[in-house]
Amino acid sequence: xxxxxxxxxIYPPTYVELLRSRTTVPYxxxxxxxxxxxxxxxxxxxDDPSTPSTSRGRPIGPEYYxxxxxxxxxxxHKIDTSVISLANPWLDFLPGEKAGEAARKxxxxxxxxxxxYPGRLYAFGTLPLSAPVEEVVQEIERLASLKHMRGVxxxxxxxxxxxxxxxxxxxxxxxxxxxxLIFLHPHYGLPVSVYGPRANEYGHVLPLALGFPxxxxxxxxRMLLSGVWDRFTKLKVLLAHSGGTLPFLAxxxxxxxxxxxxxxxxxxxxxRRDVWxxxxxxxYLDAVIYSDVGLKAAMNASxxxxxxxxxxxxxxxxxxxxxxxxxxxxxNYSAISTAFKDDxxxxxxxxxxxxIRILKLDL
Ligand code: URA
Ligand code: ZN
Numbered sequence: 001x002x003x004x005x006x007x008x009x010i011y012p013p014t015y016v017e018l019l020r021s022r023t024t025v026p027y028x029x030x031x032x033x034x035x036x037x038x039x040x041x042x043x044x045x046x047d048d049p050s051t052p053s054t055s056r057g058r059p060i061g062p063e064y065y066x067x068x069x070x071x072x073x074x075x076x077h078k079i080d081t082s083v084i085s086l087a088n089p090w091l092d093f094l095p096g097e098k099a100g101e102a103a104r105k106x107x108x109x110x111x112x113x114x115x116x117y118p119g120r121l122y123a124f125g126t127l128p129l130s131a132p133v134e135e136v137v138q139e140i141e142r143l144a145s146l147k148h149m150r151g152v153x154x155x156x157x158x159x160x161x162x163x164x165x166x167x168x169x170x171x172x173x174x175x176x177x178x179x180x181l182i183f184l185h186p187h188y189g190l191p192v193s194v195y196g197p198r199a200n201e202y203g204h205v206l207p208l209a210l211g212f213p214x215x216x217x218x219x220x221x222r223m224l225l226s227g228v229w230d231r232f233t234k235l236k237v238l239l240a241h242s243g244g245t246l247p248f249l250a251x252x253x254x255x256x257x258x259x260x261x262x263x264x265x266x267x268x269x270x271x272r273r274d275v276w277x278x279x280x281x282x283x284y285l286d287a288v289i290y291s292d293v294g295l296k297a298a299m300n301a302s303x304x305x306x307x308x309x310x311x312x313x314x315x316x317x318x319x320x321x322x323x324x325x326x327x328x329x330x331x332n333y334s335a336i337s338t339a340f341k342d343d344x345x346x347x348x349x350x351x352x353x354x355x356i357r358i359l360k361l362d363l
Contacts, residue, residue, distance in 0.1 A: 002080045004309065006183075008083070009084065009085055010065065012086070012106055012113070013065050039056060040058055050200060051200050064314050067113045082121055084121060089155060089187045090126050092157055100135040100139065110148075124181075125153070129154070141178065150359040151180055156187070162219065163228070176232045184220065187215075214245060216239055216241060220239060237284070246301070247298045254276070288312050292338035304340070311332065
């Protein structure tokens with residue numbers, strides 16, 4: 001029974017060099033109180049001087065950029081194949097004139113890493129979203145010709161105005177035409193003010209546990225409300241973290257649409273595809289939710305045949321030194337065995353067979 005991890009990141013060495021050369025978020029640097037350990041600072045506001053040094057970013061070691069460590073992690077956790085993706089914030093922060101070349105280089109590097117481990121690695125590519133739209137489309141076309149690419153990873157900002165921006169239509173059209181799946185992943189969270197005046201006493205818990213999933217939920221709701229899937233009926237999107245909170249909130253979202261006088265006035269409550277249709281036709285969900293409670297909601301929303309196992313490696317490592325097995329990974333394995341305890345075929349689907357079928361992996 002093959003196990004496939006579809007949510008697992010890497011910062012290839014060229015990207016780490018880029019981060020080391022920078023002095024504003026995102027960057028990699030050391031701090032005077034721990035000069036021997038580099039820290040990766042990527043999230044908005046994460047380097048605020050009032051933040052204690054233990055929650056200013058996270059330590060960055062070779063598990064973030066050395067592909068041999070990814071393979072060792074896979075071996076430890078009995079993962080046969082991984083679909084690796086550049087981690088956030090991707091190339092979102094690059095000036096437009098630099099983004100196209102950076103995307104080509106990183107995509108070629110990542111495809112080359114996959115080639116070193118036949119059958120064990122595939123990848124989601126990265127798009128130069130700050131470049132002109134034609135350049136983004138060119139990279140979508142080029143990615144379709146790279147042997148190990150099985151989609152693209154994207155944040156929620158789109159071209160700067162979110163994923164409900166009409167200017168994205170040529171990009172959605174190119175993705176749909178090439179049958180390229182979008183792996184939609186959060187990065188920006190919510191405005192830090194919502195976490196309150198004591199936020200920096202709570203480490204990364206509020207932005208990661210709640211900000212990330214709500215960011216995804218809002219982004220995908222905006223896509224739905226703007227009619228992206230009415231215009232691009234075959235556009236496929238894999239949502240990180242089991243859809244944020246979409247499986248739980250889909251009914252409320254749909255009800256709010258049906259009861260909105262403004263939308264009715266504009267004729268937008270009729271003749272549209274509803275959220276349930278899209279969840280079961282266009283959306284796929286990862287199984288990175290750490291509990292059978294959330295996983296069952298994901299299964300009920302999209303179907304067990306659209307869920308795919310993931311780890312989020314190298315994020316969420318064990319905090320104990322010398323702990324080889326990762327609690328975060330085992331929590332996702334346990335959630336699958338609990339949620340699908342009476343359905344072995346469905347469990348095997350989530351663990352690997354769905355990914356093999358959906359992403360056309362040659363295993
Ligand atoms: N933190 C991040 O910044 N990205 C992830 O993918 C997971 C945790
Ligand atoms: Zn992730």
